[in-house]
Amino acid sequence: MKIEQDNYYNEISDGYNNLYKEEQDDKCKFIFSRYNWNELFKNLELKEKINILDLGCGTGISTLNLIEELNKYKKFKDKKINIILIDPAKLLLEKIILIEKGEMYHDPKMENENYTVIDLNEYELDITISKINMYGENLNDINFECDFLFSLTALQNVSNLNKIIEIIKNKKIKNFILSYLYRGKENELDKVIELFEKLEFKKLLKNNKDIFFVK
Numbered sequence: 091m092k093i094e095q096d097n098y099y100n101e102i103s104d105g106y107n108n109l110y111k112e113e114q115d116d117k118c119k120f121i122f123s124r125y126n127w128n129e130l131f132k133n134l135e136l137k138e139k140i141n142i143l144d145l146g147c148g149t150g151i152s153t154l155n156l157i158e159e160l161n162k163y164k165k166f167k168d169k170k171i172n173i174i175l176i177d178p179a180k181l182l183l184e185k186i187i188l189i190e191k192g193e194m195y196h197d198p199k200m201e202n203e204n205y206t207v208i209d210l211n212e213y214e215l216d217i218t219i220s221k222i223n224m225y226g227e228n229l230n231d232i233n234f235e236c237d238f239l240f241s242l243t244a245l246q247n248v249s250n251l252n253k254i255i256e257i258i259k260n261k262k263i264k265n266f267i268l269s270y271l272y273r274g275k276e277n278e279l280d281k282v283i284e285l286f287e288k289l290e291f292k293k294l295l296k297n298n299k300d301i302f303f304v305k
């Protein structure tokens with residue numbers, strides 16, 4: 091099952107953004123407009139460095155939206171922000187073009203809509219980004235800290251969701267937005283919600299396809 095998923099995402103990597111970017115951007119708009127960023131800042135106020143993890147980041151659409159959102163808030167501008175991008179589909183990760191601050195870089199691939207360009211020069215944030223090609227289930231293999239966990243439309247794909255939930259719980263990750271694609275199948279939701287209850291989420295939001303667990 092796992093291998094099939096990876097193959098699927100690797101196979102569609104050339105068309106992923108074309109197929110899904112608009113939908114994923116809309117999901118970010120939906121959830122970000124309902125998330126309490128001021129409360130997140132309050133939770134992290136005393137921290138100089140904020141560690142963020144995008145689990146199942148794909149081609150980086152979710153991360154790009156997140157950076158654009160954080161950039162709206164003055165409060166995040168005097169923090170160091172460290173973002174780790176995790177995905178098992180190598181070819182999706184390769185679609186992320188990262189341009190560091192001060193770097194003048196042009197690649198013809200940047201004209202191709204199926205690449206996601208994250209140009210840190212465009213933001214007034216002090217950000218470092220790294221990509222890791224791995225399964226979410228193996229998160230404990232890396233030494234990481236996480237103040238804010240973001241996962242957009244990835245958790246329905248994992249073969250051992252319970253394992254990931256236990257990792258998030260044991261790591262005591264206090265702030266998160268986790269979405270799960272349930273495609274409107276209400277009858278499957280009780281079980282999913284029961285699993286996420288272990289994380290003591292504060293809010294549950296739904297659109298027609300996804301359920302979002304928020305803390």
Ligand SMILES: C[S@@+](CC[C@H](N)C(=O)[O-])C[C@H]1O[C@@H](n2cnc3c(N)ncnc32)[C@H](O)[C@@H]1O
Nearest residue numbers: 099146147148151152179225226242244247248
């Ligand atoms: C629909 S895409 C979402 C990608 C990205 N978050 C976005 O919003 O565009 C689902 C992602 O989940 C990833 N995925 C599948 N199994 C996973 C696992 N076990 N752990 C972490 N990510 C996984 C896939 O490789 C794919 O990138």
